[in-house]
Amino acid sequence: MAHPDTPELVLEAGRASRNYWWDLWRYRELLGFLAWRDIKVRYKQTVLGVLWALIQPAVTLAVFTFIFGKLAAMPAGNVPYPLLVLCGLLPWQLFSAAFSNASGSLVSNTHLISKVYFPRLIVPLSSVAVALIDFAVVLVLLVALCLWWQFVPDWRVLLLPVFIALTLLTAIGTGLWLTALTVKYRDFRFVVPFLLQIGLFLSPVGFSSTNLPTWRALYSFNPMVGAIDGFRWCLLRGEPALDPLNLAISAGMAAFLLASGLWYFRHTERTFADLI
Amino acid sequence: MSQPTISVEGLGKRYYLSHQKRQDTLRDSLTQQFRRLGRRLTGSGPTEPEGEEFWALRDVSFQVSQGDVVGIVGRNGAGKSTLLKLLSRITEPTTGRAVIRGRVASLLEVGTGFHPELSGRENIFLNGAILGMSRDEIRRKFDEIVAFAEVERFLDTQVKHYSSGMYVRLAFAVAAHLEPEILIVDEVLAVGDAQFQKKCLGKMSEVARDSGRTVLFVSHNTAALQAICRTGLWLQQGRVAQTGPIADCLAAYLSSGNEAATYTATNPNKPHITSVTLDRTALAQGRFRISVGFKSSTPLGRPVIGVTIFSKLGQPLAGSNGRMMGEQWTPSAMREGLIIAEIDPLPLHSDTYRVSVYLGDAGQDYDQKLEAVEFDYISPHFYPQCPPLSVIGQYDLPWKWSVEP
Numbered sequence: 001m002a003h004p005d006t007p008e009l010v011l012e013a014g015r016a017s018r019n020y021w022w023d024l025w026r027y028r029e030l031l032g033f034l035a036w037r038d039i040k041v042r043y044k045q046t047v048l049g050v051l052w053a054l055i056q057p058a059v060t061l062a063v064f065t066f067i068f069g070k071l072a073a074m075p076a077g078n079v080p081y082p083l084l085v086l087c088g089l090l091p092w093q094l095f096s097a098a099f100s101n102a103s104g105s106l107v108s109n110t111h112l113i114s115k116v117y118f119p120r121l122i123v124p125l126s127s128v129a130v131a132l133i134d135f136a137v138v139l140v141l142l143v144a145l146c147l148w149w150q151f152v153p154d155w156r157v158l159l160l161p162v163f164i165a166l167t168l169l170t171a172i173g174t175g176l177w178l179t180a181l182t183v184k185y186r187d188f189r190f191v192v193p194f195l196l197q198i199g200l201f202l203s204p205v206g207f208s209s210t211n212l213p214t215w216r217a218l219y220s221f222n223p224m225v226g227a228i229d230g231f232r233w234c235l236l237r238g239e240p241a242l243d244p245l246n247l248a249i250s251a252g253m254a255a256f257l258l259a260s261g262l263w264y265f266r267h268t269e270r271t272f273a274d275l276i
Numbered sequence: 277m278s279q280p281t282i283s284v285e286g287l288g289k290r291y292y293l294s295h296q297k298r299q300d301t302l303r304d305s306l307t308q309q310f311r312r313l314g315r316r317l318t319g320s321g322p323t324e325p326e327g328e329e330f331w332a333l334r335d336v337s338f339q340v341s342q343g344d345v346v347g348i349v350g351r352n353g354a355g356k357s358t359l360l361k362l363l364s365r366i367t368e369p370t371t372g373r374a375v376i377r378g379r380v381a382s383l384l385e386v387g388t389g390f391h392p393e394l395s396g397r398e399n400i401f402l403n404g405a406i407l408g409m410s411r412d413e414i415r416r417k418f419d420e421i422v423a424f425a426e427v428e429r430f431l432d433t434q435v436k437h438y439s440s441g442m443y444v445r446l447a448f449a450v451a452a453h454l455e456p457e458i459l460i461v462d463e464v465l466a467v468g469d470a471q472f473q474k475k476c477l478g479k480m481s482e483v484a485r486d487s488g489r490t491v492l493f494v495s496h497n498t499a500a501l502q503a504i505c506r507t508g509l510w511l512q513q514g515r516v517a518q519t520g521p522i523a524d525c526l527a528a529y530l531s532s533g534n535e536a537a538t539y540t541a542t543n544p545n546k547p548h549i550t551s552v553t554l555d556r557t558a559l560a561q562g563r564f565r566i567s568v569g570f571k572s573s574t575p576l577g578r579p580v581i582g583v584t585i586f587s588k589l590g591q592p593l594a595g596s597n598g599r600m601m602g603e604q605w606t607p608s609a610m611r612e613g614l615i616i617a618e619i620d621p622l623p624l625h626s627d628t629y630r631v632s633v634y635l636g637d638a639g640q641d642y643d644q645k646l647e648a649v650e651f652d653y654i655s656p657h658f659y660p661q662c663p664p665l666s667v668i669g670q671y672d673l674p675w676k677w678s679v680e681p
Contacts, residue, residue, distance in 0.1 A: 007377075007378075007379070008375060008376070008377050009365075009375070009376040009377075009380075010373060010374070010375050010376075011362065011363070011365065011368070011369060011373060011374040011375075011376070012369065012372075012373040012374075013368060013369055013370055013371060014368075029405055029410060029411055030405045030406060033401065033402050033405040033406070036402075037391055037394065037398075037402055040393075040394060040398065041391060041393045041394065044393045045393070111385075111388065111389070112388060112389050112406065113366075114366065115366070115384045115385045115388045116364075116366070116382070116384075116388055116389070116406055116407070117364050117365040117366050117382070118406075118408075185302040185305065187302040187303075188302075270367075270368045271367075271368075273361070273366045273367040274291070274367050
């Protein structure tokens with residue numbers, strides 16, 4: 001024991017460990033375990049189990065198709081309206097699950113944070129992983145609808161991971177902000193559902209963003225606009241076409257949210273155990 | 277001698293106690309910020325402090341060399357847990373610094389992160405990962421952990437269906453198989469049945485003795501401390517009161533002052549108890565001696581104090597009062613005074629006990645302080661083969677044994 005190369009750890013006020021990112025890497029297994037725990041537990045003691053991941057988007061899909069497709073009769077191009085809605089719903093559901101999981105993650109893991117050390121970033125990151133499972137289930141619904149309408153996506157579908165990443169980064173950035181804020185101010189618990197509700201209206205989930213020709217650049221400051229447009233472009237054979245400027249605005253916003261979220265999280269992380 | 281494994285210099289941790297409202301809602305914080313801003317703009321008055329300061333730990337310095345097993349003692353609130361939290365990196369010190377050389381694993385609670393919905397098998401992996409073990413490490417020790425916990429048959433049962441004993445056994449078993457260079461353990465042996473506690477203690481001392489690991493161990497169980505530790509660290513009100521051989525530290529800690537409580541009257545016109553003081557020095561000698569102060573606005577004719585000793589589970593063990601003594605108890609009427617009760621020798625086994633006290637006069641009771649003081653009793657009689665107290669009871673009576681052929 002006590003090898004000459006044993007790491008020397010200095011604990012001091014204001015000296016958040018220099019090897020934080022290395023620590024994060026060392027604890028990657030814990031990240032996996034926490035995600036695995038949340039996934040295992042998620043549908044325990046439910047009768048319908050993982051079907052719940054399908055029911056919610058299916059009902060939303062039906063309602064949105066009726067309201068935007070039938071009542072408002074919005075244009076969908078050459079695509080069946082339900083497919084258009086589902087391609088918006090997919091990234092939105094991913095975002096909303098990842099964002100709300102991440103926002104509540106620190107407070108719901110209080111017992112861990114006050115009793116064990118590990119890089120706290122693991123908690124929100126692992127909770128985001130859970131959202132991916134529900135996302136995978138909804139993808140099955142998409143495949144079913146595509147088969148029904150005999151709609152085959154083209155090569156663009158290969159770029160889908162890029163937009164999944166954009167969605168996740170947006171969710172992580174905003175989630176980090178809110179989860180760190182919730183540790184100190186429990187007020188933000190009430191902000192999360194509110195933000196999601198507003199966000200649903202401010203994102204082109206039930207309709208195509210081409211319906212707003214003049215406002216699109218401003219609209220793209222909502223990073224989910226870029227993500228949803230991207231999903232549609234990938235899955236619906238490049239329709240509607242992607243505008244590089246708008247996409248850059250969305251991606252820039254997502255990057256800004258992520259960077260600032262990380263900054264705030266790291267800045268407040270040291271006090272979590274004292275405040276939670 | 278190489279460098280110390282842990283060296284702590286002037287470590288301190290400050291908390292703020294806010295007395296009125298907690299300022300943890302956004303509105304409070306915002307209004308306060310605005311008020312501060314307003315004051316700064318108008319240039320009037322100093323900025324107000326954020327509440328009363330409280331130093332949970334102050335100017336703590338000590339060193340631990342490799343392979344040392346350190347027992348940390350002190351009363352509740354002396355800063356033991358805060359110290360462990362700082363060394364485990366859960367929270368950050370306000371002042372000072374600590375240098376740690378080696379991989380640390382800390383066990384501040386048994387079963388951290390256990391999930392009731394998961395099976396025993398799954399929880400072993402989850403808990404192991406939380407405590408810092410790698411998946412391979414857990415897999416390698418899996419059988420050993422299961423055997424130690426004695427839960428083979430229930431491995432695939434959800435932990436929520438476990439008895440509390442099984443739960444604790446499993447949780448401790450995982451922790452006991454950690455292999456860090458430095459192990460930090462907080463009061464985790466206070467749980468579980470006596471049999472298993474003994475097994476855990478055995479495991480702890482094995483870990484400490486044979487592997488050359490450095491261990492920091494907080495416990496109220498003085499017998500366990502004495503058995504496992506070599507060095508002691510006694511904390512008092514956030515400061516180091518003494519370091520040195522464990523026996524010296526324990527002796528100093530156990531005879532330090534009195535276990536005491538003082539009270540202010542809710543209704544000063546009613547006769548009331550003002551203080552309860554347990555004599556620590558007497559306890560260390562195997563005697564029980566308690567003094568109860570009282571006060572009354574009118575003279576109390578034949579004041580009576582009652583004292584009852586309870587087991588830590590709240591079972592009354594022994595009680596008495598002046599009224600019971602009849603003609604033997606005839607003090608004159610008084611407004612205030614101190615009544616002392618003594619049992620010599622105290623016929624109890626080593627354990628934690630609580631004492632409730634009552635105040636009255638010849639006819640009626642006026643005041644009571646339930647569980648006024650709590651104390652760890654170390655009996656001068658040491659029985660190496662003592663069965664658990666849940667089997668033989670709390671009393672250490674003067675048994676006489678004989679044989680007839």
